[in-house]
Every structure is written in structure tokens, then in C-alpha cells.
Amino acid sequence: MPENSITAATPTAASAPQPVRAMRLGVAGPVGTGKSSLIATLCRRLAHQVSLAVVTNDIYTDEDARFLKSAGVLDPERIRPVETGACPHTAIRDDVTANLLAAEDLEADFAPLDLVVIESGGDNLTATFSPALVDAQLFVLDVAGGGDVVRKGGPGIARADLLVVNKTDLGPHVGVDVDRMVREGREARDGRPVVALSRHDEASVDMLVAWVLGTLATYRTGAHVAVDPGPMAPHFHADEGHPDGGFVHDHAADEGAAHQHAPAGSGRYA
Template identity: 60%
Template sequence: MHLDHPDTYPHRHTYSAPTRPDGTRRALRIGLGGPVGSGKTATVAALCRTLRDELSIAVVTNDIYTREDAEFLLREAVLPPERITAVETGACPHTAIRDDISANLEAVEDLEEATGPLDLVLVESGGDNLTATFSKGLVDAQIFVIDVAGGDDIPRKGGPGVTTADLLVVNKTDLAPYVGVDLAGMARDAKAQRGELPVAFTSLAAEDGVAPVRDWVRERLAAWTATAP
């Protein structure tokens, strides 16, 4: 689920065509947003490691004035270098994922053209606040990542990222005992804010800690390819 803002978004940014110019199904695009330090880049890295042997993946990262997140992924060798690219937004990251998405669309399309047919493109936003959402013209689904170190009141406070993302990820659960966070309370608050939309609790420090997110991505991809032309 995404927020609709018909008075804000140009029509061409409201929905993204599901096919390539040749009529074949394009890659599924999933956006990852969330506050600074919540673990977005680490989640992207973990997803790439666990899915790269079964899927053709590429990544677009967004930072204001640097390529730091892309450079981290390159250092970690989670994918071949030609499958990772960076967008320097020059302003608040949400502007390039929600308002003027042209730079990100160009990056995604260039990756598909350069590396051949892709199954999955992950678009990571730069660190932003709880209001960050992705345009439907850019991604097909959105993951929003928060972490327990930010406080167990984050789900209760809500905000578009928490309440409307297709998947809410509560990361760094291993830190809960050290920061006095009630994970059960976070789960109840998230349920109250999100209804039936899913929530995943993760600890990337644990072996296969990204499993709940990976499984959700697999489900989204299966649904996406089932509707292929």
C-alpha cells in the first residue's frame, strides 16, 4: 500500500508500467526507506547475499551528496559492481523517491539495459524521517525499516512510513534488552497502526536474521511473475 497524492504527483509518476518496451515483464522494484541508522543498507546487503544465487538482482542507493551506501555494498561484494549504482539527490532523500523520481527511474532503467533482464531491483532511500514514502511510479512495493534503539514508541507514533509501507521491519531486536525496549509492545502498537499489513522483527546480527524479509520478498516476486504477460 502506498499513499496517493493526486494533487502532488504528476500523472506520469503515479503508476509505473509493468512491462518493458518489448512487452516482457520488467523487474519487480522494491523500495527500502527508514530513519538514519535503522539498518536499511545492511538489510539490502543481507537480501543480496541470500537471494543472489537464485535471482538476478540490482541495487540503486540514494544519498544526499555522497555514494556512501553504494560504496559499502561494493566493499561487501554483495553483487557484481555493475549491478550497484548510486543517485546523489542533492536534497532531502524523499524528493528523489517521492516527488521528482526521474533520476532514480533513469538509474533503474540503465541497470536493466546494461545487465540484461533482472528479477529484482532494490531502491534504497537515504536516511529520512517517518514521513518518507516512495512514488508508485518508482517502486511496486515499499519496505520501511525502523530499529529498537530508536525507542519502542516509534510504531505508536505512526507516520506514513510506519502505517502504509507494504512491510514494516523492526530491526536490531538483539539490542532490546540493552535499551529497555518491549518488543511485544512494539508488535501491538504496530498492529494497531497497520491493521493486517505485515510486520517483521529482525536481527541481522543473527544467522539468517534477514529471513522474514527475504521470505516476504520471495512472496512478492512470486505474485509479480504470476501476472507476467
Template identity: 60%
Template sequence: MHLDQGHTHDGPVAVSADAHRADGRRRALRIGLGGPVGSGKTATVAALCRALRDEWSLAVVTNDIYTREDAEFLLREAVLPPERITAVETGACPHTAIRDDISANLEAVEDLEDEVGPLELILVESGGDNLTATFSKGLVDAQIFVIDVAGGDDIPRKGGPGVTTADLLVVNKTDLAPYVGSDLGRMAADAKAQRGELPVVFQSLRAEGGDGVEAVADWVRARLAAWAA
């Protein structure tokens, strides 16, 4: 289900100064996925892997504070070969490892490219965090922020850097809206007010006959096509 998705921003993606590795090869496009605990980040990563794995060479880095639970979930689901999934145990608030001290994540990204490359896409999933969570531009090239309707339909109105500045906002679990009293139309209007022309996707990965992850996958495909060009 998609409401007021805005523009998909399919134009050229800016190439950062470090778009090439030390050996001169083009590095993978890095896309970060952040959002509150339980919003569906890992399920979205899994669905993206299934949608894109036959088209692009990709890998995943997950972040948890004290465990490797998200990586283990992806391994159980067999969304990618095991060598393409790695985990970072942050040992601190999740935003520290994706915004403040990104060294562990950068090392994980570089190790993946060395060991299973060449890669075209690396998804970096943050541990569950609050609405202020953002990725360092030194770590990722674009950011997806995932919220869910069960967290309250006032979340888009509350804003915060994750909601207002992410390159793509995903409102997940729309199938639960009738059961938790969330107004999807209100959420769409509030998201539009907070984000302007930045795109928003309303998503359900479980509703029968729903569009699932395809809108998000199409957004990633557009980024990849521009990066590869």
C-alpha cells in the same frame, strides 16, 4: 526473532500498467527500502543480496544526499558484482528523489536493466528519512520500511505513512532491545494496531543463532514468484 508478523500476503501481486519495457520485455520487480537514518537499511539490502543472488537476477540503486557511501559499502562487502550496484546523489531531502521527482532513480533503474539485464529484481534504497517517507508508485512496486529498536519502542505507536502503509514493516536490531530498554512486545502490539493485517517482521542481523534476514527474504521471494507468474 519474529513477533506478531501478521499475514505474509503471499497472494498475487498487482501488475502495474508499466510492467513491460518499451521493447516489450518484462521489467524487473522494484522494491523500495526506506526508513530513518541508522535503522539498518543498507545492512538489510546487503543481507537480501546475499540471500537472493543465487536465485534471482538482481541489482541495487542506493540514494544518498551528497555521497555514494551506501553504494560504496555494498561494493566493499561484494554482495553483488560492481556493475549491479549504482548510486543516486539526491542533492536534497531523500523523499524528494523517491516520491516527488523520481526521474534520477528511474534513469538509474532503466540504465541497470539496459546494461546488465535482463533483471528480475531491483532494490531501491532511500537515503535516511523520517516516518513520512514513502515511495512513488511510479518508482517501486512494493515498499519495505525499516525502523530499529534503538530509535525508541514508541515509534510504531507514533505511526506515520512509512510505518502504517508500507507493504512490510521491519523492526530491526532486536538484539539491542535489552540494552536500550525497548519492549518488543509493546512494539509488536503497537505495530499491529497501526497496520492491521499488513505484515511486520522483527529482525536481528547480528544476534548469534538469530533468523537474520530470512523472513524478509521469504517475503521478497513471494513477491518475485507472483511477479514472474
């Protein structure tokens, strides 16, 4: 197993007021990197010690919510799906209303909650959560996606609160040097933490759980500061109403302001 050491955040005395709501933890990353499985693992390990709820995001279905409910790791009532109907990043960054409402509903229904985990729909390397929605966020890559993924960079890899290099057990089967991938992840992050994770490696799950609990402890003191990993890189939106079949745009000028995409097929280019 790869060399694996992360420092769990430690609470510090803070003059800031203590938060009155649950910490919201975002889990983002490309399609199939293991976000739902990671959340199932967290629920399995944490549900008996903290009061938890989960919001899932899928584009057209409630598949991830159904997967988590069927895993039997949490009271199904505590798992709510958001169907984004659009690029996943739209609902976690541009207009977070649906996710905020789902998180607030869960908090009202199961008060007091300690932690709401919000799973993004699988997206690409550019998608990160708005700090208006989550207090901390994980970015999940997987070894089966190739050892070079981590070198491709992006705001999630560079600046999410924790980078997870997942499915390390697959390294030998897909010819990926996991230690190197983790090392390059650390180099890309200026000392921000990286965890090498496999659901088959309990020690690595311990590291993840310790990081979540450490971050939650810091959050409760009021000392945790939500960080925006940064605007998305320019990206392409398919739009059948556009003469080129879509358009490239970026979010560099958003500065936290509301940002709308024209509906797909409308031919209106945001």
C-alpha cells in the same frame, strides 16, 4: 527473540498481463535504522537465486553504494548510486527521474533482471516512495530508535507493504520491549505484515527473504498492485532565503502530479 510471523504474499491467478520488467522494491526509513545492512543481507541471501541490482540514494555522497560494494555481496557493477542533492524524499516521491533512469540503466545493462532494490536516503517518518518508482516498499524502523517510534505513525509505518522492526538484538541493551513494539506495529497497520528483524537472527532473515520472494512471485503473475502509502504529512524545508529560515508545506494536493521544491537558499517557497 520476538514472536515473528508474517504471511508471504502468495501468487494468485491473474488476468492482468505479466510484467515485462524487474520488480522494484523500495527500502525507506529514518537515518541509521539499518537499510543498507538489510539490503546487504538480502543480496547475500538472494544473489544466487534471483538476478539482482541495487540503486542507492545519498544526499551528498555515494557512501551507501560504497558500503554495499565493499560488503562484497553483489557484483559492484550492479550497484549504482544516485546523489539526490536534496531532501531524500524529493528523489523517491516528488521527481523520481534520477532513480528511474538508474533502475532502467541497470535493467538494460544486466537484462534480464528479476529485482531492483532502491534504497532511499535516510529521511524521517513521513517519507515514502511513489508507486511510479517502486512496485513494493519496506519501511525500516529500529529498536534503538526507541519503543515509542512505532506509535508516532506516518504513511510508511501504517501502509508500506512491509514494516521492518530492525536490530531486535539490541532490545535488552536499550531497554525496549521488542514484542510490544512489534505488536503495536501490527495494530497500527490493520493487518499488514510486520517483521522483527536482526541480522544476527537467521530465522528473522528467513522471514524477510520469504516475504520478498513471495511478493516477487505475485508480481510475476501480474497480480501485484503497487500501493501508494499516501502523501507526506506537512513538513519543514530549511531555506536560508526565507525570512523564517524555511517553510512548512504539504503534498496533500499533489495527486501524483509533478511536484517541485524551490532550490534551497533561493527564497522561493514551493
